[in-house]
Amino acid sequence: MKKLLLPFFILSLTFNLSIGQEELSTAVKPTYQKEIDKLVKNKRIQQAFAIIDELEPLTYKNLVELTEIPAPPFMEQNRAERYSDMLKEAGADNVWIDEVGNVLALRKGKDSSKTIALDAHLDTVFPERTDVRVRMVGDTLYAPGVGDDTRGLVMVLTVLKAMNMADIKTTYDVLLVGTVGEEGLGDLRGVKHLFKKNDPKIDSWIAIDGGELGRINNQALGSYRYKITFKGPGGHSWGAFGLANPHHAAGKAVAYFDEAARSYTANGPKTSYNIGRIGGGTSINSIPFESWMEVDMRSVSPERLIEIEEILIAQTNRALEDYNALVVKGPKLTVDIEKIGDRPSGELSPDLPLIQRSMAATKAFKTEPFLTRGSTDSNIPISIGIPAVTLGRGGKAGGAHSLGEWWLNDETGPESIKLALLILVAEAGLE
Known part of the structure; x- marks a missing residue:
C-alpha cells in the first residue's frame, strides 16, 4: 500500500474534530455587537450603503458583461483582463495579475502592517464553447456561471466603488481579489499560490461564494x-x-x-x-x-x-x-x-474577531447568521489558522454548475453587498 504522510497543515491544527459534528454557537459578544452597531451609524458607511443602492443598475450591467466572458477551468485570462480593467476604473491604488492569473487590487490604508482581503473566484465549471450568453426571463437571469461566482466578482467590484465614492479610509490595507482555479480540478490553485507566496501577506480573508444572506462559512470541507x-x-x-x-x-x-x-x-x-x-x-x-x-x-x-x-x-x-x-x-x-x-479540512472558532464581526454585522441587517461548512477558497487560510470566512452572495439562485443556472435579484442582493463592505471595513478598521 502506498505510504501516506500526514501533511504539516493537519499536524498544526489544534481544533477538536468532534466540533465538526456539532452546531456551532452563533452567539455574539456584546463588545463586537456594539462595535458593529456604532460602525453602521457612521455617516460615511451610511453614504456607502446609499451608493450601493444607486449603483444597482451598474452592478447588474457588470454582472451580465462578466458572465458573457467565458472563464473555463485553466482558461480565465480573458475574464481576468477585463476584471482587472474594471478594478482600475473603480479607483484601486494598484492593480495587477500575478503569475498564476489571479487579479489583485490594492487599496491602501494608513498602516500597511496588515492586509485584509475580499475575494471572489474568476473561474466557472463550464468547458470551452459553452454558450454563456445571458437570457432574461422576467426578472431572472439565466446563464452558466451567472451566480457561481460571477455575482461574487461584481459584489467585490461594487464594494470598492462604494468605498471610494464615500471616501472611506481604512486603518489597514485592503486587497480585492479575483482568484483562478477555485472549481473542480483547479484545486484552489489561485488561493494556494497567494498563501504559499505570502506576498502580499494576508492577515484576514473574506470570500464571497454561494449561499444566501446570513451564511458565514468558517469550516472547511x-x-x-x-x-x-x-x-x-x-x-x-x-x-x-x-x-x-x-x-x-x-x-x-x-x-x-x-x-x-x-x-x-x-x-x-x-x-x-x-x-x-x-x-x-x-x-x-x-x-x-x-x-x-x-x-x-x-x-x-x-x-x-x-x-x-x-x-x-x-x-x-x-x-x-x-x-x-x-x-x-x-x-x-x-x-x-x-x-x-x-x-484541506479545518475550522475556526466562532470566537475569532473576524467571525464575531461577521455575525454581528449580519444581525445588524436583521438577519440571523448561521455557520456552515463548505469547500471554497477559504479552505486554505482556514487550514493554516488564518482568520477566514466565506459569505453568501445574496439574491435567489438555482441550477449551479448546470446549463440552466439562474440568479434573481431581490432585496437581499444589495444587502449582501452592504454586508460584505461592513465586515471588510470592520476588519480593516475605519480610519
Whole structure:
C-alpha cells in the first residue's frame, strides 16, 4: 500500500474534530455587537450603503458583461483582463495579475502592517464553447456561471466603488481579489499560490461564494481527488480476445472500493466518496488500452480523509492483483494512481474577531447568521489558522454548475453587498 504522510497543515491544527459534528454557537459578544452597531451609524458607511443602492443598475450591467466572458477551468485570462480593467476604473491604488492569473487590487490604508482581503473566484465549471450568453426571463437571469461566482466578482467590484465614492479610509490595507482555479480540478490553485507566496501577506480573508444572506462559512470541507488509470495492450475484440481488459479491472476496482467505502462511511464523522467520471477505449469492438476514473472523497475530518484515501488505494491494488491472476494471454495490466486534488479540512472558532464581526454585522441587517461548512477558497487560510470566512452572495439562485443556472435579484442582493463592505471595513478598521 502506498505510504501516506500526514501533511504539516493537519499536524498544526489544534481544533477538536468532534466540533465538526456539532452546531456551532452563533452567539455574539456584546463588545463586537456594539462595535458593529456604532460602525453602521457612521455617516460615511451610511453614504456607502446609499451608493450601493444607486449603483444597482451598474452592478447588474457588470454582472451580465462578466458572465458573457467565458472563464473555463485553466482558461480565465480573458475574464481576468477585463476584471482587472474594471478594478482600475473603480479607483484601486494598484492593480495587477500575478503569475498564476489571479487579479489583485490594492487599496491602501494608513498602516500597511496588515492586509485584509475580499475575494471572489474568476473561474466557472463550464468547458470551452459553452454558450454563456445571458437570457432574461422576467426578472431572472439565466446563464452558466451567472451566480457561481460571477455575482461574487461584481459584489467585490461594487464594494470598492462604494468605498471610494464615500471616501472611506481604512486603518489597514485592503486587497480585492479575483482568484483562478477555485472549481473542480483547479484545486484552489489561485488561493494556494497567494498563501504559499505570502506576498502580499494576508492577515484576514473574506470570500464571497454561494449561499444566501446570513451564511458565514468558517469550516472547511476537505477533499482528495484521484485519477486512476488501468493500462493494457489493447486489441481487437474478436481477434485479440483473451488479452487483459482494463475496463474489466476498473469495474472490479469500483465494486471493491464501493463495498469497503460504503461500510467505512456508515459511521463516524461525515465522509463521502464519489466516482464522477469514467472513460477510455476507442470503439465498441476494441479491447481498450486504458480505462480511467476520477474519484472524489470528502470529510469533515482530516484523519478520516486520509483513511478513506488508504481504502481507495488498497482496493484499487487488490482489484489489479485479483484481475491479473486471471489473465492467461498476453501481458498483465498496470495501474497509475494519481492524486489530482487536495483541499484541506479545518475550522475556526466562532470566537475569532473576524467571525464575531461577521455575525454581528449580519444581525445588524436583521438577519440571523448561521455557520456552515463548505469547500471554497477559504479552505486554505482556514487550514493554516488564518482568520477566514466565506459569505453568501445574496439574491435567489438555482441550477449551479448546470446549463440552466439562474440568479434573481431581490432585496437581499444589495444587502449582501452592504454586508460584505461592513465586515471588510470592520476588519480593516475605519480610519
